[in-house]
Each structure stands twice: as C-alpha cells, then as structure tokens.
Amino acid sequence: MATNGRICRFESPMADEVEFVVGSVSPLTVHFASLSDLDSVPDSAGWYAWFYIPSSLNPEHFQLYRHTRVDSTVTGIFNLTFEGRLKSRGGDAVTGSGLKKPQTSLELLRSLFLAFAPPLYVGISKGLRRRLKAHRKTLSEFMAGAGAAGELKTGTSVEPDTERESQFFGARIGAALRTLRISADDLHVKCVLAETPSEMKEIEQVLNYALTPHYGRR
Numbered sequence: 001m002a003t004n005g006r007i008c009r010f011e012s013p014m015a016d017e018v019e020f021v022v023g024s025v026s027p028l029t030v031h032f033a034s035l036s037d038l039d040s041v042p043d044s045a046g047w048y049a050w051f052y053i054p055s056s057l058n059p060e061h062f063q064l065y066r067h068t069r070v071d072s073t074v075t076g077i078f079n080l081t082f083e084g085r086l087k088s089r090g091g092d093a094v095t096g097s098g099l100k101k102p103q104t105s106l107e108l109l110r111s112l113f114l115a116f117a118p119p120l121y122v123g124i125s126k127g128l129r130r131r132l133k134a135h136r137k138t139l140s141e142f143m144a145g146a147g148a149a150g151e152l153k154t155g156t157s158v159e160p161d162t163e164r165e166s167q168f169f170g171a172r173i174g175a176a177l178r179t180l181r182i183s184a185d186d187l188h189v190k191c192v193l194a195e196t197p198s199e200m201k202e203i204e205q206v207l208n209y210a211l212t213p214h215y216g217r218r
Contacts, residue, residue: 031191032114035136035184043129045197047204049119049190049213050135050173052182053110057102060180065118065214067176119213120187121169124200125161128191134163138170143177143184160201172215 016032033040052064073083125131158165177184194200208216 028192031193033132033189033191035139035187035189038129038132038136038189041129041132041189041191042193043127044193045124045126045200046128046191046193047122047124047200047207048128048132048192049123050121050169050187050215051113051117051119051190052186053113053117053188054106055110055183055186057106057109058181061182061186063180064120064176064182067180067214114188119190119211120173121215122204122207122211122213123160123165123169124194124204126197128193131161131166132189132191134166135169138166139174139184139187140170142170142174160204169215176215 018030018032020028020030031041054061070086071083072086073081075081123131158168173187174184176182
C-alpha cells in the first residue's frame with residue numbers, strides 16, 4: 001500500500017512491523033503478531049489491541065464483534081421486580097453460503113479484516129511481550145475449561161497491566177470464542193511502542209472511550 005510516497009506492506013499478519021505515513025499525521029510503526037508468535041513482539045512499554053481475522057466463512061463467527069449479553073431489571077407496581085437476560089431480535093445476520101467464490105472471498109476478507117478490523121480489546125503494558133503472553137496463558141486456560149478467571153461483574157474496576165487484567169481478558173474473550181466455536185488462533189494483536197510511558201494510561205482511557213472495544217476492561 002503506497003502512502004505519501006512510502007510503501008507500507010501487509011505481507012502477513014503473523015510477525016510484521018509496518019510503518020504508516022499518511023498526510024500530516026506523524027509516522028507510526030505498528031507491530032503485528034498472531035497469538036502463536038508473541039515472541040516477535042518487543043518487550044517494551046506501549047499500547048496493544050487484539051483483533052480477529054476469520055479463518056472460515058461460518059456466519060456465526062462474524063458475530064464475534066456483535067456478541068454480547070445484556071441483563072435487565074424491571075420494577076413495577078406492588079414492588080414487583082423482573083430480571084433476566086435480553087434476547088436479540090436479530091435481523092442483521094451475515095451469510096457466507098451465497099458467495100460465488102468462497103475461497104477467494106475468504107482470502108479477500110482476511111486481508112480486509114487485517115486492514116479494517118476494529119479492536120476487540122485495547123490495553124497498555126510496561127512490557128508488551130510479557131503481558132500479551134499472560135493474556136495467551138489465561139485465554140488458553142479458560143478455553144481448556146479451567147475457567148479459574150471467572151467473569152467480573154459489570155462496573156468492577158480492573159487495574160491495567162496486572163495479572164487480574166489478563167484473567168479478565170481471558171474470561172471475556174474466551175467466553176465469546178467458546179460460545180461461537182472460534183479458534184483462539186484467529187486472534188492477532190497490533191502493538192505501538194510508547195516513547196513517553198508516563199502518558200500511556202491517560203491515552204489508553206481515551207482510546208477505550210472513543211473506540212469502545214467490544215471486550216474492553218470497562
């Protein structure tokens with residue numbers, strides 16, 4: 001991809017380092033890695049974002065970015081209270097069965113997800129490689145059925161760059177992957193190193209507020 005006279009290559013989402021130069025925006029180097037290749041990530045301070053690249057055209061798998069559980073409590077007259085999980089009314093299903101060239105479409109979708117996919121989770125760490133490996137460990141444990149992490153209640157505060165935060169990541173993403181029967185190997189990560197680590201937390205809060213990652217800490 002050519003941008004402002006420079007070439008940015010997306011050869012593989014596995015272990016790439018790509019420089020983006022677009023107009024008046026400062027140049028940015030992004031490290032890409034798959035779940036199985038986290039050793040390629042620098043163990044430096046910075047921001048990270050997990051995202052998903054599909055390995056099939058299974059319509060259910062595309063629900064990962066929409067998968068959510070909403071609980072509601074309703075009160076009425078005579079002190080009656082009703083609570084429970086709300087069901088989606090649907091109407092936005094995606095089907096891949098009607099594609100004329102499924103394999104070609106999958107290859108194109110994978111490339112477009114690499115370019116366009118929004119973050120599933122945004123975080124920070126003083127040691128990116130260490131923290132991301134902790135994420136992988138807790139996710140693997142959850143997917144294997146250990147479930148030691150448990151899911152935190154809505155509104156529970158979780159400090160960034162901690163073991164508890166890694167457990168929270170593993171529980172929230174793991175629950176969705178198990179429900180939708182998606183392999184954890186379809187997860188990838190983008191990392192940006194921080195030149196001034198003291199500003200990481202404030203900027204991460206802005207990113208979470210503005211981008212609203214579906215499985216974010218908050």
